[in-house]
Amino acid sequence: MNTADETEKTRKRYDRAAGFFDFMEGPMEARRFSRWRARLRQRLTGTPALEVGVGTGKNMPYYPPGVKITAIDLSPRMLDRARRRAALLGLEVDLLEMDVQDLQFADQTFHTVFATFVFCSVPNPVQGLRELRRVCRPDGRLVLLEHMRPGKAWLGSVFDVFNPLAVRVTGANINRRTMANISRAGWTIEVEENLFSDIVRWIEARP
Numbered sequence: 001m002n003t004a005d006e007t008e009k010t011r012k013r014y015d016r017a018a019g020f021f022d023f024m025e026g027p028m029e030a031r032r033f034s035r036w037r038a039r040l041r042q043r044l045t046g047t048p049a050l051e052v053g054v055g056t057g058k059n060m061p062y063y064p065p066g067v068k069i070t071a072i073d074l075s076p077r078m079l080d081r082a083r084r085r086a087a088l089l090g091l092e093v094d095l096l097e098m099d100v101q102d103l104q105f106a107d108q109t110f111h112t113v114f115a116t117f118v119f120c121s122v123p124n125p126v127q128g129l130r131e132l133r134r135v136c137r138p139d140g141r142l143v144l145l146e147h148m149r150p151g152k153a154w155l156g157s158v159f160d161v162f163n164p165l166a167v168r169v170t171g172a173n174i175n176r177r178t179m180a181n182i183s184r185a186g187w188t189i190e191v192e193e194n195l196f197s198d199i200v201r202w203i204e205a206r207p
């Protein structure tokens with residue numbers, strides 16, 4: 001399947017998931033995700049900032065005051081949920097339907113570009129990360145919270161075997177080599193912190 005077809009499939013998958021996404025992730029959100037997301041308060045220092053794959057807007061409670069945020073997503077239904085959350089929280093966020101693989105922003109528009117649990121589902125993650133680098137200022141940074149293929153060879157192979165099933169059920173690839181993808185897109189990784197084994201990581205990089 002080519003990237004355009006895969007992107008369309010991803011959009012439809014998240015449109016279908018939008019209604020039950022928060023419920024499905026509820027237990028993980030309560031146990032771990034929300035604690036990790038809270039770091040964004042300290043780490044989104046520059047303005048303006050771009051959030052990619054905003055989903056239902058789960059990072060919004062952690063947007064620091066004073067940072068102007070534009071947030072994009074491929075899925076109109078996820079964006080509807082994000083709009084509702086922004087209104088409930090009284091936040092002013094520019095929410096736009098857009099593909100990270102083909103950003104409609106000028107070069108060097110944003111200080112910080114960030115995403116949480118997104119590059120597992122972007123069909124061409126290196127292209128998406130290249131686009132983020134293009135729209136990031138030279139003194140800016142990339143902030144990511146992502147799950148990825150574990151480093152241990154045997155466990156990595158297990159994730160490879162189960163990946164097609166994971167994609168079908170959740171829409172997310174569990175065997176992405178995200179650290180390598182970030183470097184391939186031209187970013188210089190400065191912070192790489194394991195949050196759950198080496199599967200979930202907090203990453204910061206500069207262009």
Ligand SMILES: C[S@@+](CC[C@H](N)C(=O)[O-])C[C@H]1O[C@@H](n2cnc3c(N)ncnc32)[C@H](O)[C@@H]1O
Nearest residue numbers: 014053054055058073074075078099100116122
């Ligand atoms: C697993 S959800 C994560 C949502 C949110 N970031 C969070 O932490 O809850 C992945 C999101 O990325 C979006 N997405 C996937 N591919 C994308 C692309 N190419 N461009 C923009 N958004 C994309 C999906 O529509 C979905 O909302």
